[in-house]
Structures are given as structure tokens and as C-alpha cells.
Amino acid sequence: MSNDEWKELSEKLHYGLALAEQRMLEKKALLNETVIVGTPDGEIKAIPARRLLRKAKQRKMK
Numbered sequence: 690m691s692n693d694e695w696k697e698l699s700e701k702l703h704y705g706l707a708l709a710e711q712r713m714l715e716k717k718a719l720l721n722e723t724v725i726v727g728t729p730d731g732e733i734k735a736i737p738a739r740r741l742l743r744k745a746k747q748r749k750m751k
Contacts (some may be wrong), residue, residue: 714742 690698717724717738724738 694721711745714738714745 722738723735725735734747
């Protein structure tokens with residue numbers, strides 16, 4: 690594969706993963722569920738999906 694083909698594949702994978710994460714957050718938010726996340730300092734936290742979805746939408750707007 691050429692560099693351009695690898696770049697295109699990488700972009701498609703990133704887009705697909707972002708879309709899957711968005712859909713998962715939307716579904717969990719509708720069901721009022723939490724999402725388990727790891728922080729950069731190694732902690733594991735349960736965060737309401739609605740809060741994560743709100744933050745994700747704010748990031749998209751910027």
C-alpha cells in the first residue's frame with residue numbers, strides 16, 4: 690500500500706471509531722447509564738454518559 694492509501698485507511702478507521710463512540714454514548718445516555726473511563730493518571734472512573742455526550746458535542750462545536 691502507498692502512503693496515501695494508508696492515510697485514507699487510517700482516516701476511515703478514525704471516523705468509524707468516532708461514529709461508534711458517538712452512537713454508544715447516545716444509546717447509554719438515553720438509558721441513563723454510565724461509562725467506565727480511564728484517566729491519564731491511571732484512575733478508573735464511572736461517568737454518566739450524558740455528561741460525556743455533552744462534552745463531546747461541545748468539542749465538536751469548537
